[in-house]
Amino acid sequence: MARLPRLSVPGYPHHVVQRGNNRQPIFLDQADRQQMLELLEAQARQFEVAVHAYVLMDNHFHLLLTPQTADGLSRMMQAVGRRYVRYFNDRHGRSGTLWEGRYKSTLIEAEPYLLACMSYIDLNPVRAGLVGQARDYAWSSHGHYAGLRSDRLVSPHPLYWQLGNTPFAREAAYAGLVQEGLSASRQQELSDAVLKGWALGGPDFIAELQKKTERRLSKSRAGRPASR
Numbered sequence: 001m002a003r004l005p006r007l008s009v010p011g012y013p014h015h016v017v018q019r020g021n022n023r024q025p026i027f028l029d030q031a032d033r034q035q036m037l038e039l040l041e042a043q044a045r046q047f048e049v050a051v052h053a054y055v056l057m058d059n060h061f062h063l064l065l066t067p068q069t070a071d072g073l074s075r076m077m078q079a080v081g082r083r084y085v086r087y088f089n090d091r092h093g094r095s096g097t098l099w100e101g102r103y104k105s106t107l108i109e110a111e112p113y114l115l116a117c118m119s120y121i122d123l124n125p126v127r128a129g130l131v132g133q134a135r136d137y138a139w140s141s142h143g144h145y146a147g148l149r150s151d152r153l154v155s156p157h158p159l160y161w162q163l164g165n166t167p168f169a170r171e172a173a174y175a176g177l178v179q180e181g182l183s184a185s186r187q188q189e190l191s192d193a194v195l196k197g198w199a200l201g202g203p204d205f206i207a208e209l210q211k212k213t214e215r216r217l218s219k220s221r222a223g224r225p226a227s228r
Contacts, residue, residue: 007197008073009212012066012107013052013157015117015194016077019060019100026059026088026098033139035087036061039080041153047076050155053118055140057128062121064114066157077103106193107209107217109201113190114159118145119178120190134178142178147171 008014020026027033033056040063044051048068055062067073085098108117118141125137134142144151145160147167163173182190193200199209199217206217 006074006102006105007107007199007213007215007217008067008070008105009107009209010067010069010072012209013110013114013117014065014067014073014105014107015121015190015200016063016065016073016103016105017060017194018077018081018103021097021100023059023100024098026061026084027056028092032088032091036080036084037153039083039087043076043079043083044153047072047079049073049076050157051141051153052114052155052157052160053121053141053145054153055121055124055137055142057124062124064117064121073105104194104197106197107199108190108193109199109205110157110159113200114157115174115177116182116186117190118160118174119182120187122178123181135175145171146175146178 027036036056037054040051040054043049044065049072050066050068051063052066053062053064065073065076067076081099081103088098089095108114122134122140122142125131125140126134131137134140135146135148141151141154143149144154145156160170160174164170189200192198196219198219199206201209210217
């Protein structure tokens with residue numbers, strides 16, 4: 001079966017995942033992670049992509065992004081991927097591929113999925129058993145939103161600003177959302193969407209989005225069409 005073209009529509013949030021080849025580590029130490037953050041910041045600025053959330057795990061990373069142009073997301077990811085592989089191979093004395101094929105991505109409806117997707121990203125280190133709480137992991141955007149540090153890479157989505165009228169109120173509200181966690185069904189929705197490349201949203205959202213792209217947005221039902 002031929003691969004679907006990657007879905008990217010400007011002005012909408014996109015959940016992106018990039019993994020190491022054969023699940024191998026892509027970050028071996030803090031210097032590697034810092035290099036990735038610097039590349040993301042520079043290329044996001046160049047290609048007009050807002051970075052709402054991120055997490056850098058040992059063998060993969062997640063991003064939540066809104067591109068302003070039709071090709072901004074793909075050009076950003078290509079630039080980051082190529083530059084990071086060159087850096088990583090030179091620094092660690094290796095050669096060859098680093099990534100598990102092309103990055104995976106999906107487009108999500110901001111309400112109700114964006115804040116849930118941010119929580120999903122923040123909770124990756126907790127689910128992996130690396131830390132007890134999201135706030136204890138240094139290599140994600142959670143610290144910025146929880147008021148623990150300022151992160152130049154992060155551009156908050158308007159839905160985050162609606163969480164409160166003051167920085168403290170927003171930080172407390174967001175930290176509470178992450179602490180509450182996600183239901184198993186919502187977690188599965190977010191995971192399936194990004195891995196399979198189907199847009200995530202309600203019927204009205206999908207119908208409106210379909211007007212903006214010729215690419216199929218959801219999985220077709222098996223079998224013949226129902227007779228009328």
